[in-house]
Amino acid sequence: MKAWYAMLGIWMSAVIYEAFALPEIRGLVGHPIAYFHPPIAIVTFIAFLVAMIHGLRYLRWNDPIHDVKSSKAAEVGLLFCFLATVTGAMWSKANWGTFWSWDPKQTSIFVVLLIYAAYFSLRSSTPNPDRRHRLCAVYTVIGFISAVLLMFILPRIGFSLHPNDAMMGGGSDRPVRLLFWASVLGFSGVFAWMMELAVKLALMEMKIKEMSQ
Amino acid sequence: MLLCHVIKGMSTSLTVTNLCKQFEHRVVLRNVSFSVANGHALVVTGPNGSGKTTLMRILSGLMLPTSGAASLEIDGTVVDFDERRREVGFVTPEVHVYPELTPVENLKFFHTVRGLEWDEAEAAHWLRRVGLDARRDDPVGNFSSGMKQRVKLICALAHHPSLLLLDEPGANLDERGRESLSGMVEIQRKRGMTIIATNDPKELTLGDEIVALRA
C-alpha cells in the first residue's frame, strides 16, 4: 500500500510541475488553474456518484458499512466541491475580471456545494441511527440527480462563458490533453485515498465505541 | 345483532425467532422467540424498559429487527409487509387517530387506505359496541382519553385483522371500557391471534400464555 501512495505522490508532483511548465493555452488566461479546476470538478462528481452508489447499496442491504462509505465519499466530495468552487472563482477572476461571473456552471457548482452541505445538516439532525442511515442514503440519490441536472442540463438553456470542451476534446494539443487527463487520474487517486482513510477512521471509531460499551 | 364475518378454513400463525433489536450499542431485545396460533391470545409482560413497545412495533411492521424474524403466516403463506396492513391491527399509546376527523371519518379513512370496502352499517355497529354512537359526528380531538382509546380500538378491529396487537390497551379505560376490551379480545381470539403488552395485572388474564421480557 505504501508503494501505491508513493506513486500517487510522485504522479501528482509531476502533474503540478507540468501544469506550470507547459506553455499557456491560447485563449485561456491563468493557465495552471486549467489543469486543476476541471479535474477537481470532475472528481467532485465522481465522489458524489460513489456516495450515491453506496447509498443505494445501503437501501438494498441495510448494512451500516454502506452508510459509512456513502457519508465519507460525500465528505471528501464536499471538500473537492469547495476546492472546485474556489478554483473556479480564481479562474473567473483571471479570465473575466470578477470572482463571481454568474456563469451557469459556476453557479451550479456552488449550488452543488449547498446540496452536500445540506446533506451534513440532515445527518446531524437525525439522532436515530436507522433513520439517519436511511434518510441520508435517499438524499445522496436526490442530491446526485440534482447535481447532474445542475451541471449538465441547466447550462444548456442559457449561454455559458465556460470554455467547455476546448480542453477535453478537439481544439487543443496533445500535451495539454494528456496532462489534463493525467490530472484527473491523479486527483481521483487522491480522492480514493482520502476516502479510504476516512472510512478506516470511522470504522475504528465505531469499534472503539462498541468496545467501551 | 353482531355482524360477524367468519372466515372459514383460515389458519394463521405468528412465529418469532431469535428476534434482536439494538439501537447503536444499546440492546433492547435479545433472542426473543415465541409463537402464537389462531384462536390464542398471548400476553407480553415485563418491567419498564424491557422492550415491550419495541417488540410490538417490530411485530406490527413499523420497525425492522436488527436480526431474527417475525413471520406472519396465513394458510401457510408468509404475509409480506404490504399485505400486513390488512391483516394487522395495532393499538399503542404513541399512535393516534386523526383528531380533526370524527370517529366515522377515521374508520372510513383507514378502511379506504387499506383497500377495503366501506360499510356504513358495520361502522355504526362498531361505534355502538364501544358506546360512541352518540358522538359519531364529533371530532375525536374533543374526546376524553378513554373515548380516544375506544376509537383507536375500533379502528384496529374494524377490518377484521388476523393479528391484533394491543400495547397497554387498558391504560385510559374505565370499568366499562375494560369490559368492552375483554369482549373484543374474546371475539378476536376466535377469529385470529391477539398479543397484548401490558404491566397491568388485570390484563394478564386476557391471554392464554404469558411471555415475560427481562430488562
Next chain:
Amino acid sequence: MTKSSLSGRKRNPSFWRSIGAIFGKDLASELRTRFAVNTLLLFSVTSLTIVSFSTARTPLTKEAQSALLWIVIFFSAMTGLARSFVREEESGTADALRLTAPAESVFLGKFAFNCVLLLCVEAVVVPLSLIFWAVSVDAPLFFTVVLFAGNIGLSAVATLMAAIVAQTSMQAGLFAVLSFPVLIPLLFTAVRATLLSMDAVRQVGEIAPVIRMLFVFDIVMLTLGFLLFDYIWRDRK
C-alpha cells in the same frame, strides 16, 4: 370482508381510492383548521405587498418582476408545505398512516394536496402582482403553463423533503435548507420562462429549451419521488 390477495402491490382501483382518501383527508383537515392556507396566504400576500410598496417609485424591470414572483411563491412554499408531514409525525398519526396506507398513495396524495395549496397561493399572488406591478403578459397561455409546471416541480420536491425533515429533530428548520438547492434548476428555469411569457419581444427560440427543462425537472422529480418515497417513509429491507 374481501379476502386480501397475497400478491404484490397492484395498481387496482383501491390504490387510486387510497390516494383520494389521503388527499381528501388532508383537504378536510385543512378546511376545518385552515392552518396551512392561512399561513401561506398571509405570508405570500404580506411579502408581495412589502416588495410592491417598497419598489413603488422605481418601476421594476420584467426580469425583476418575474424573479420576485417566483421568490414569493418559493418562500410561501417553504413556509407552508412541510406542515402536512410534520404535523402527522408530531401528532402520532404518521405511524397510523404507515400501518394502513401504501407508501405510494401517501406520496401521491400528499403531493396532490401540496399542489392544491400552492395553487391557492398562486391564485391570489399572481393577480395581485399583475395589478401591483402593472404587468402585461404577452403570452398568457404560456404564462399559465409555466406556473402550472413550476407548481408541480415545487410540490414534488417539497413533498419529498417534507417527508424527510418530518423525521428529523430539526424538522421545519431543515426544510428550506434541503429544498432550495434541489429546486434551483426549476426556479431559474421558471423565472426565465415567466420572463419570456411576459416579454414576447425576446427570441422565440428560447421557449423550447425552457419548456423542455421544466418538463424534464418535473418528470425526474416525480419519478424519483415515487421510487424513493417508500424508503423515506418507512424502515424496509
